[in-house]
Amino acid sequence: MRGRGRTAWGRAGAWQGRPSVAVRLGLVGVVLGATAAVAPGQAALAAAGASGVSGTSGALGAASGAAGTPSPYAFADGARSVEGARSTADAELLKPGTAYKSSLPSSGKVSYSIELDAASDAYVSVTAAPSPDSTVSVIDGLRVSVQDAEGNSCSVDTESFGAARSPHPIAAWGMREISPTKALCRKAGTYYVSVERADPKGEGSSPDAWDLELLAMTEPRTAKTGPTGAPEVWNSATPQPLQGKAERRRGGAGFAGATPLDQGVWRDYLRPGQTVFYEVPVDWGRQLHATAELGSTDSGGTGYTTGALDLVLYNPARGHVADVSVGYDGDQNSGSLPPLPPVDHANRNAPVEQVGAVRFAGSYYLVAHLAKSVADSFGDGPFAMTLRVRVSGAAKSGPEYVGESEPAGVFEVSDQEREAAAEGVAGGGDTTMRAVAVGGIGTGSALLVGLGVWTVMARRRGPAQ
Template sequence: MRGRHTATGHQDPPHRTVEEAREMTIRAPYRTIAALGGALLVMLLPGPEAAAAGEEAVREPVQEQVQEPVLQGEEITGGSNPGDAVALSSGTQYLDEFTTGTLHYRIPREVAHSTLHVGITTLGQSGDGDQVRVEMGTWEGDLCASDTISSSASGFLDHLRTTHVAAGPPLDGGADGTCGSSEEIVLTIELNADPEDAVSVGQPLEILVYEEPRPVRLGELPPPDEGFDHDWRDIGRDVSGALEVEPGRSFGMAPELEPGSTYEVTIRPGETQIFRVPVDWGERLQAEAFFPEPDEQRADRLAGMGSVSLAVTNPLRALVDHDSGTLSTSSATQNRVNPGPVRWFNREFSYTMLAGDHYLVVTADEHDASESLSLLYRLTLDTFGEAGDGAPAYPDDYEGAWPTFSGGEVTADGPGTGALTRISALGDSTAVVAVLAVVGLLLIGSGSIVLVRVIRDPRPLPDGAGPVPWQGPAPQGPAPQGPAPQGPAPQGQQVYGAGPYGQPPSSPSRYGQRPDDHGPPAGGAAPEPPPWGPGPERR
């Protein structure tokens, strides 16, 4: 294609025909797709170091990463003072982070005379950790419930730490007091540590909230089962019929297990595995983690191995029972949990007080040979008792029989968890990025194909419409020599806790007695809601 000579002897830039311009426009999207695909391939291909590591991986067995526990919930940020307290709703689980100060929340009471339950879960700490102080009270200054989460948690081998506190009317059916009648309950969480020495700052914590209506006939409920003897009943161990199950890394990811079944599971040192078991009123759960006797080679590798633990929690994640011990190198090892039946009045002395999903937690200590050591065990469980026996009668308009929680979309497994870290907590980050990139490339490609079809098949002009005359300025200078150009004139363009029941209660009044001598200050209400006083310890 040659340019056109003007009268001055200069050559104009070459002009393309309509067909040539259209063809170039058609090719552009395909070139864009090819460029994007090449860039994606370059990003995903390993570099020299990764390629060398891949060659080593061919010679050495590929080792899976130890699955550490994670927390889940709807992201919130607790208030730094009472006036900024964040509202929490029943039936939701939240995810926050520890700070050097006190975190403030408020829980509106939606049902009169209800009990507000709060469950707290944090990640464990190796070595000297921080204690966590949890309190529930009223704006008038009454302390309704409190607990201190220890810096260590033997039941979970320091992998997790949990507690469960509640504020509501007194258990004897007497006058509500402010803890059972206040329109809002205030929750505070803080680290019992010097801010300069606190190691939990930035660590995630999971908060559960559950509002339980007051039963209508308390006098008809069975008394607390303080005399339960915890005698073990044989539940069998179905080795030949053992089922397979994928353990969960968090309470929200825990798979449901069927009572009366045996499951064959593999755990690695340093891992935490969580399973879910529904337990009704009047029922009690038994479970056993059985580690077979190791052969001689495996026994040598188990030398120096720490403990393995089996624990059970209630629906608010409070530790109900646990059994732990060192793996034997010469015989089989078994850990068993056997809490009492679930009864409403058990809240006077234990955490077996709510029907709902209970959780079995299996943990294994870290070991020097953890990179190549895996432990096979069989998890057998069953429930005893008549389901629904001793169930409380709630008001007719109350629909939620068991505690259930939503809001587990965000996952955190350490301090300062960013968006990419949260994505990687759910799976391999490279695979996630690759999938997202491929989806984006497909979207771009689909749009380009539509564009190509539109260009190839332009909408025809209406019948009878002629060429649009040139609307631009008249050309300057002498008229060009030669034949007149053919076709229409060009158109314009548009631009455009510890012990079998967690932390041992210091008194049976944890769930609702109004503390004495903690009324509002004399002279009327203060301009800002005051924090409540220390008050007696209430569990």
């Protein structure tokens, strides 16, 4: 059993064509300019409904968590409800590129199905989100397995909550790989994804069901047969953590609403029990390094919290890459992710899982969790967390894929994503802007959307300014 959770499909339910901040604010201005023509009663109604505009939940979730009780996990907008089956005979179909919401009971296994061809690699991410008020044991967690129709095992992944026993979102992934070194799981047909708790007896954990978010992805084959071994030479030295003044970036409350980051020093404030999500675009040939630092407190409390701050790195398929855990006694402390190789398609052939997970370009996810037990010794905070993110190496061309991934573009880095990382604008607001750009909505609806976007942008940029 591996120590920490791995996994994201942030693009499911998020608009790919991200406009620049200038364009976004310009559109908002056009919409808000219509307020003069709206009756006072309509304007009041619009203002009252602005906070409920679709697409803002991921961006505002972390903000509410910083104000008091940690926010629950924010699912992808439009996630479809699906029920896990007790028997594979009744397993409902998962469509690649579509986000699903489900539930995992305290005992037993639930299954889902997926139809695959004989050429593409496939990945299924499962994120478990226990209630923040629940109890979890050190050995409890999430297990995800994939089998073919003949019952052959394609993959198994197990993730746990860690030594702090703090309930928070964890993710595990299953995969079906087409490889010349693997004889099984290569046929086209129906495959089954099974999900269960790592501790089937649930000893020391609450019997409550856990919410689940599921997302399947497919990666097409390459035009040329690649190497059967991983690159043997790469810079494995641990770089000096990036220096400089920290800039405020408020993390999202789920994979789909992760806040974009690029190289830099970033500051956020966490309450005990809170989990925040960020995404970093990493191109082929580039290396990602990250350090998390928990600042000192003046609460006057004493004691020591094991695993007070967890930082987990997930790849674009929400597969676990690496993690680091930081203990806390009230004084500042930090921890760095272990050195990782440059992103390379051939890394998947490595015997070390940590190297094999750095197998494609795209958005890599940094997920930070402050243990609930920190409050027992040092109060409710908030506590200052600093992320030092370095992306080194020269970008290079990736493999020539035959066909398109699902969702499209998930294993590449676009100019829009680079811009979003520089600006720190999450995808949730982009979905709202798409509703404005598409048109076909009345003045009253446009006003609601415009005020909602204005609220999101103001809350995101206010602390930094």
